[in-house]
Amino acid sequence: MLEEVLRTLQPKDGGVYVDGTFGAGGYTRAILEAADCTVYAIDRDPEAYARAISMAKDFPGKLIPLHGCFGSIAELLETQNVTKLDGIVLDIGVSSIQLSTPERGFSFQKDGPLDMRMSKAGPSAADVVNTTDEEELARIIFTYGEERASRQIAKRIVAARAVAPIVTTLQLADVIHSVLPMHGGLRSDTATKTFQALRIHVNDELGELEKALQAGEALLQPEGRLVIVSFHSLEDWRVKNFFKERAGALGNNSRHLPAAPTGPKPTFILEKTNGLKASPEEIGRNTRSRSAHLRYGIRTSAPAWAGGVHA
Numbered sequence: 607m608l609e610e611v612l613r614t615l616q617p618k619d620g621g622v623y624v625d626g627t628f629g630a631g632g633y634t635r636a637i638l639e640a641a642d643c644t645v646y647a648i649d650r651d652p653e654a655y656a657r658a659i660s661m662a663k664d665f666p667g668k669l670i671p672l673h674g675c676f677g678s679i680a681e682l683l684e685t686q687n688v689t690k691l692d693g694i695v696l697d698i699g700v701s702s703i704q705l706s707t708p709e710r711g712f713s714f715q716k717d718g719p720l721d722m723r724m725s726k727a728g729p730s731a732a733d734v735v736n737t738t739d740e741e742e743l744a745r746i747i748f749t750y751g752e753e754r755a756s757r758q759i760a761k762r763i764v765a766a767r768a769v770a771p772i773v774t775t776l777q778l779a780d781v782i783h784s785v786l787p788m789h790g791g792l793r794s795d796t797a798t799k800t801f802q803a804l805r806i807h808v809n810d811e812l813g814e815l816e817k818a819l820q821a822g823e824a825l826l827q828p829e830g831r832l833v834i835v836s837f838h839s840l841e842d843w844r845v846k847n848f849f850k851e852r853a854g855a856l857g858n859n860s861r862h863l864p865a866a867p868t869g870p871k872p873t874f875i876l877e878k879t880n881g882l883k884a885s886p887e888e889i890g891r892n893t894r895s896r897s898a899h900l901r902y903g904i905r906t907s908a909p910a911w912a913g914g915v916h917a
């Protein structure tokens with residue numbers, strides 16, 4: 607979505623931007639090459655942070671790496687005395703580097719420790735799987751994986767861990783496959799939804815997103831741009847409702863998005879209410895981009911609202 611990100615973020619000379627998800631640095635590099643601007647590059651993954659430090663040598667004084675979560679964007683920027691931004695981009699989810707490194711434990715394509723921690727800190731997926739009670743496990747799998755067999759999977763996990771702790775990705779995948787067997791004709795692995803659910807839970811991905819949306823609203827100056835690329839409907843739903851709410855358009859279908867007659871003034875203008883999808887060419891090059899959904903809003907001069915998404 608690089609082209610679409612640049613088109614909607616519109617980096618300008620002298621601008622101050624945050625790339626909240628540095629990853630391999632593709633977006634950060636492109637922003638810095640598009641304009642003579644400054645980018646604060648955040649990532650919670652210590653390996654991504656190390657890559658940002660290395661890339662910063664190519665952009666002295668213009669690329670400032672910050673290690674931490676984008677939910678804490680205001681606190682991270684405070685350490686740099688930055689309180690106003692011209693743009694923020696978040697390309698949320700895991701990076702292909704994280705996914706393809708078995709030691710990080712995000713994937714069941716190859717065996718690895720059941721880890722899934724982007725920050726490499728806090729409770730791992732193995733901790734969650736081996737210590738959470740059955741009902742809560744089922745809730746996590748249902749809520750964050752939208753997995754209809756969540757109760758059966760949770761039950762089978764609890765039975766399996768009573769025999770031996772589940773510590774690798776393939777061990778967990780085997781337990782899931784014992785409930786939902788794989789057979790030809792399936793479009794994706796039956797373990798996918800449960801792995802997604804654990805990853806979202808372990809990294810508090812939806813809580814992080816919610817915090818970043820509110821912080822972004824407070825940090826952007828008038829005409830600043832908030833650009834979010836998400837990869838699944840749970841995230842996209844939150845981004846969509848946040849923008850609709852802040853544009854004063856919740857509960858009405860007007861394309862012109864007028865403000866509600868009462869209540870706070872809109873803090874964002876939406877140019878494309880349905881957001882943008884990857885081009886057919888990009889999907890041809892990278893099938894993962896098929897699920898990507900970009901939404902963006904342009905900050906008005908109205909004061910930031912208090913509180914989260916009410917939709």
Ligand SMILES: C[S@@+](CC[C@H](N)C(=O)[O-])C[C@H]1O[C@@H](n2cnc3c(N)ncnc32)[C@H](O)[C@@H]1O
Binds near residue numbers: 674675676697698814
């Ligand atoms: C999809 S990748 C970003 C790829 C990047 N746009 C690029 O061009 O390489 C997502 C990155 O965001 C990081 N990340 C995810 N959630 C985060 C959060 N809450 N705070 C900070 N970084 C986060 C991940 O560690 C990962 O490196």
